[in-house]
Amino acid sequence: MLVDPGQLRLLALIEEYGSLTAAAHALRLTPAAVTQQLARAERAWQVPLVRRGPRGATLTEAGALLAAHGRTVHTAAEQAAADMQVLLGHLSLRLRVGAFQAAALHLVPPALTALRHRHPDADVSVVDLISGRGLGEITAGRLDLAVVASWGPSPALPPHVRRHPLLHDPMVVVLPDDHPLAVATPPGRPLRLKQLSGEAWVGIVAGHAAREQLDRAAGEEGFTPRVRFETESFDIAQALVGAGSGVALVSRLALTGIPGTTHRGLLRPPLHREIQALTQADTTLTPLVEVFLGLLRDVARERTATWDEQPPGG
Known part of the structure; x- marks a missing residue:
């Protein structure tokens, strides 16, 4: 039969707290929801799993056997939650940028300076990048944002990648x-x-x-x-x-x-040539990407305004 890990975890918590209400509180469920889940478990296993009494709830021999496995499930779930919290905290501060030479010299540094003022704890890395490799680096997940140049029609992108125009150069x-x-x-x-x-x-x-x-x-x-x-x-x-x-x-x-x-x-x-930024279509886990994009656009607008004021050779 297909074992429901949630049922095993519930039994482990009932054993630990000696109460369906306390187990429900630990799982952030209502007591009624826990009662229904326990009823489904007893129907699935076709044996009583919990004895209810005036002093709380105790497990039957079958319930105690399943609760032993449930403790492993509960420990793994707690560790998963802790690991995910660490990962999301890291990703919220991470920004991996790639840029071709001229962009790395003239567009990225001012944007990085502004980012440091806004997010001094940001974990930023920058690599020199040939424009033709930008899409591959984003697709492979090695970069969060790639600044690339295009001299002709831009190629079609896979659905999980987005293009952001920055500068007409x-x-x-x-x-x-x-x-x-x-x-x-x-x-x-x-x-x-x-x-x-x-x-x-x-x-x-x-x-x-x-x-x-x-x-x-x-x-x-x-x-x-x-x-x-x-x-x-x-x-x-x-x-x-x-x-x-x-x-x-x-x-x-x-x-x-x-x-x-x-x-x-x-x-x-x-x-x-057109200068663009490439990113993943979904940047929910890496919010600094959208912040940095906005700063790059600001730098690009300032550069364009300067060019408009000073014609080539002027």
Whole structure:
């Protein structure tokens, strides 16, 4: 037969307290509910389990046998409750964040500072993350929030993951500060990609979404970019531009202002990437995720306002 652990636990408590009313109080049930549960147990086992008397309740031999197992059930239930309380307390303070480099440098730190002021006891960890790995880290439960960049249509997400838009990040052209186009184009005035058709390029490595964006946009403007140097890093690309190795297409968030370089916006085509946060769809157990999301949105809005006030190259 299928044994009901709740019945075993009830018998253990009746034995411990010597009263159905006291056992009901321990289980946070009404005496009537306990009486009904005991009646079901005696029907199921087809033997009397409890003797009721003026001085309380005692167990029959069959009831005492089941109560011995019920003590194990009760101990396990108490331990489960204690363990769950510890876990929920830990999860309520836990925040595991992953972010790609530019976001880890410019978006995450201000949000973390604000979080520390609000929740000084927060248990926060941050890891450097390639955008393409963000979804996998969230799906596997290794991160609570991942800040990722997307250069094209966002892929469909599984039902248990949510996407949160944060920032529209324009792409800008980084040039040596003595480049003829930089000299001839006042700061704040954008360039057309076609004006750079004859330039040597410092490009992101082939196969990366940022490189695909450059190649596609250049093709639409009627040329193939002559890429002389390839790198996986916008920082390295800007350093190479500063060394006079060519021009580069860099996200505005990733601009470092390396000496010897300047930048201009793009009038046509207006390229950009989208910066998003990925989280589990249900963040009930990790409430700091929603708090941190709000802080990231605040930082992103401040960044956008600054860009609006200061055009690229201005």
